Amino acid sequence: MSFLSAPPKLVIFDCDGVLVDSEPLYIRTLHRLLQSYGAPLTFQQCWEMFVGKTSREVDAYLKEQGLNAPSHWNKDFHEQSNALLEKEVQPVTGIQQVIKQLANAKIPICVGSNGHPFTVRMSLEITGLLPWFDGNVFTATDVGASKPAPDLFLHAAKRAGINPEHCVVIEDSATGMKAAASAGMRCFAYTPESIPAPSNLFGAHPFQSMTTLPNLLGLVPA
Template identity: 85%
Template sequence: MIFDCDGVLVDSEPLYIRVLLRLLQSYGATLTFQECWEMFVGKTSRDVNDYLKEQGLTAPDHWNKDFHEQSNALLEKEVQPVSGIQQVLKHLANAKIPICVGSNGHPVTVRMSLERTGLLPWFGDNVFTATDVGIPKPAPDLFLHGAKMAGISPEHCVVIEDSATGLKAAASAGMRCFAYTPEIIPAPANFFGAHPFQTMATLPNLFGLVPA
């Protein structure tokens, strides 16, 4: 089972969007929080640069560095695990189902978030980011890399995602996918065939898993 990190394992997406929105508004953007969320959750700095160019907005060359510094500072203070995720990981461990992380996030930030929330020991070295494959989601490469590292064929993998970017990547990889869509978060406009669920507590039941 392959987990996205931000928004699936750690409740970091609102923190990222708060920082990004503040920076974009300082460059002259007129986005609301929800618009910023819908445009950039699961995306990369390249997507932000494309938006700035399309809107005719100018940002300092170091904006990405500012974003990471401010985001990391906020994560250090406020990041929490997604509600119910510890129980999901316990179920999977009891069932001896291999797991890994497949994230578009910066490798240092991803591992820091997992460590701060106490989730890193569940994954150990099985934490993969777009840096490992050279291309971010929605390309399928990252998920295919996770499957290859586990020695499991893509059709026997399951992805847990929360963004359209990740859902599309899972579909392109030929993997079954479940979309985490908590009520308080805007749902993706396209699920790409993924099965939506609203609480982590329901996820083990979808696979018929019970505590050992």
């Protein structure tokens, strides 16, 4: 069944973990680096603390724990994670069909990501998704504020000329779900069984498979 009274007029996709299956690669890289600095974190703890977050949160953790990390840790992280992305990143299972159905329904789509602009575009290009979004890829750099601030989603809606209440956000992190709620947008939370779900969904409706998303968006008859 659809959870919307009418199909949305704009769908805003987060990138990492929603369009491209990159979150495990990022967290694997970050976990390895943090352990090398002496952080007493398991992979699960690292995931729960940092998925969807920015380098500022990592910096705060390093200072809080008194860990002796080099000043260039962020550069090391991006170099190592980008190398891993080039080798291993794949589109999220089922996302191509979702995008095609939205295109067939003539519903505009865009990307709203906290990621670095270069990395976001690289991931989309490697996975073959970039042509669907080219010209409509927005990052926190565009607005000077990262999620959970609503600025990025509001910017995407403004660029499309769509009121926030007619937009839907597809997210996988609590950070993004909070941003969607603050922007006054309906949000669907992608929570596959293989990945720990956020403890707080901020009112987002969870779904576990991309095959169910078109139906939730009202694109497939119930």
